[in-house]
Amino acid sequence: MPSSEIEIIRHSLAHVLAAAVREIFSGTKFGIGPVIENGFYYDSDLPIPLTPEDLPKIEKKMRELIKKNIAFEKQKISKEEAKKLFKDQPYKLELINELKEKEATIYKSGDFIDLCRGPHIKSTKEINLDAFKITKIAGAYWQGDEKNPMLTRIYGVAFDNKKDLDNYLKNLEEAEKRDHRQLGQKLDLFHIDEEFGAGLPLWHPKGALLRQIIEDYWIGEHLKNGYELLRTPHIARLGLWQKSGHWDFYRENMYSPMDIENEKYIVKPMNCPGHILIYKTHIRSYRDLPLRWAELGTVYRYERSGVLHGLTRVRGFTQDDAHTFCAPEQLGQEIDSTIKFGLKMLKTFGFKEYDICLSTRPEKYVGALKNWEKATKALEYALKKQGLKYQVDPGEGVFYGPKIDIKIKDSLGRAWQCTTIQIDFNLPEKFAVAYVNQKGKKQQPIMIHRALLGSLERFTGVLIEHYAGAFPVWLSPVQAWIIPIANRHNKYADKVNRQLTAHNLRLEIKNENETVSKRIREGELQKIPYMLVVGDKEEKAKSVGVRDRKKGDIGMMKIEKFIEKITKEIKNKK
Ligand SMILES: [Zn+2]
Ligand SMILES: [Zn+2]
Known part of the structure; x- marks a missing residue:
């Protein structure tokens, strides 16, 4: 149930969202529209499938409604009246039947009526037009039960002011870029x-x-x-887990026993x-x-x-x-x-x-x-x-x-x-x-x-x-790439590689037939801490051309000097 001021606004926005959906898609059957962290959602059974392209249209309609300064009016009616009122809304009828109270509470905002306990804002005037956004759609089973129909869940976020909304959206975008499932691949x-x-x-x-x-x-x-x-091994006899109490108190988290020579064994949920x-x-x-x-x-x-x-x-x-x-x-x-x-x-x-x-x-x-x-x-x-x-x-x-x-x-x-x-x-x-x-x-x-x-x-x-995948040098699985400029530099690249690996550094030689800039670009995408470009000049000076992941090109460096620099960073775990 919404309690703080912003939560009441968020929940009221859920009603406005449903009202907008109802105006655009007549015949929509509505589920529920609660408050969640940072925002709200509304579940509905739409006459046509929704795509993300529909979201701006819905948001636009919401803004139109909000500008009308629509009042939220609370009313208590009998269950019978409520059933009549929601006769075309099968999900609402289910909710009315589940009501423990004698009466049903409804909220009227403009033409839209919803079964709801509230509380709500007095009027849409209280909503900051610059501080909310409809963000995404997802599928959700009615009442969370996969035997029930799949409804369309439309999500929105809302804050006190535009700055907080912008911050939230920026963080969201940043979090998506850092998603370990994507970066992992x-x-x-x-x-x-x-x-x-x-x-x-x-x-x-x-x-x-x-x-x-x-x-x-x-x-x-x-x-x-x-x-x-x-x-300790991964499986142990069932009796051990009975004795420890896990079998009684922790069984819902444990996998079924397996049979080994008529003895029951369990995959361990704990090491203790x-x-x-x-x-x-x-x-x-x-x-x-x-x-x-x-x-x-x-x-x-x-x-x-x-x-x-x-x-x-x-x-x-x-x-x-x-x-x-x-x-x-x-x-x-x-x-x-x-x-x-x-x-x-x-x-x-x-x-x-x-x-x-x-x-x-x-x-x-x-x-x-x-x-x-x-x-x-x-x-x-x-x-x-x-x-x-x-x-x-x-x-x-x-x-x-x-x-x-x-x-x-x-x-x-x-x-x-x-x-x-x-x-x-x-x-x-x-x-x-x-x-x-x-x-x-x-x-x-x-x-x-x-x-x-x-x-x-x-x-x-x-x-x-x-x-965001750019691990400090001591943690990086690959600490540097060696990039020979042309085929004739492969031998020198090998020599550099041998010298560096002798200091327990983790390297890869990138001698594909690609331009140097393309290989550097790839190394940046792979978040390699250092790229060492080697050509005629570097070979002659027993050096490497160092590209730092953060600073870019930091110039030519003697091999020993680079080893000293990188091993110091590794030692300091910086
Ligand atoms: Zn409500
Ligand atoms: Zn333990």
Whole structure:
């Protein structure tokens, strides 16, 4: 239901949209027209199919109507009267029949009458003609049910003023240019193949290399920060998931069991139980804690096909997972260092703004109340200690423990959920995880689940959009192209290539029979950080002609000088 002023305007615009459609396409049957983020839509069953070319016509008609200063009049009528009024509108009749109230509320604006609870503006005078736009059409099943007819959904956006609208449209255009699904194909990084399966991305050589670069950095940083690496298989026996509680509480996200020699196995939706079984292979002492165990663990979770989206919403993905087992008194320190570690890594990838959220105990929970309080305090302590701004979501924690979520903001200001740090009172209990404390007694350690990047798939998708495919040099799968001007320079190009690859640089020689300018243009489209043009002059001077992706031609440079420049950039991860 619309509440703020702009939402009321947006929803009123939905009525105006329907009124305009009704005037242009007589015989249209109307569905519903709610407010959505930034705008509104209206679903209708049109007598003829609509094309995007019809949208300006509809928008023009809306403007005509708005200029007439049409008043919105609210009226309550009996259901019987409403049925008579909407006798030619089958979708409205369905809605009237579903009404729980005795009476129906209708809104009249000019000749257009709609079944609606409101609220609405007093008159179309309140609508800023320069601050709305009809944007697109899509198909939508009536009531969201695919057994029902497909209606035409017409979308619009509206803001307080023209500036906000222009900003929004500019951002939208920018977001389209950065769409990782398109860039993924253009830059030959990955694709999703219907023949292989929805939500299961296939990584091409350059995409697989990009992922490897991310993973190598991730592994290196974890080893430096006191983590050990684990590996666990992709399937495990059903009994394990029954014991962990996933089979009861998480089944809707899990795939059906498979049969292996009359034993049921499940494709893993999580890595935790495997890590716990490794913990339990030894008697652990307080001296061993904290144990920090990390795994780039591939998991599979069911997502409806309708919500799948490129790399950011998939059915199989690799979590950058870790589990820390620590003594209760170590918790504050562990959370503190985990947040620090996570933020440092995100910063290195170029994300410097975050939304941080602390979620506390929900109604239904496991574990002792005093442990929840202690754990929540530890999370708060760490956030405060680092002077981080955060918001508290009361009751939004998982049933097994409180958590911290960090969303990163990309270059367009969009927020993406990546880091999650969760405390778990459930699994240690279920698996009787223990350590021997200083008094020689068995005690339950605290288990922390955490992922810093979230998943490699999603994070790579976000990276592609953040950089619009123009990755910093250290991340670029191909860091430079060598472009020999003529065939006679191929030998020198090879020599340059050998010299550079000896410094672990990633290069390609582009010696196709194309003009130099055409090859440079292609390199720009492929967002290659450096292009090294080599001809007679360069060969003679043991140099390369350097084109920087951002600055263009930066002149001739000795090979050693270029190596020094690029390796420094890579080292600094700039
Ligand atoms: Zn309404
Ligand atoms: Zn876990």
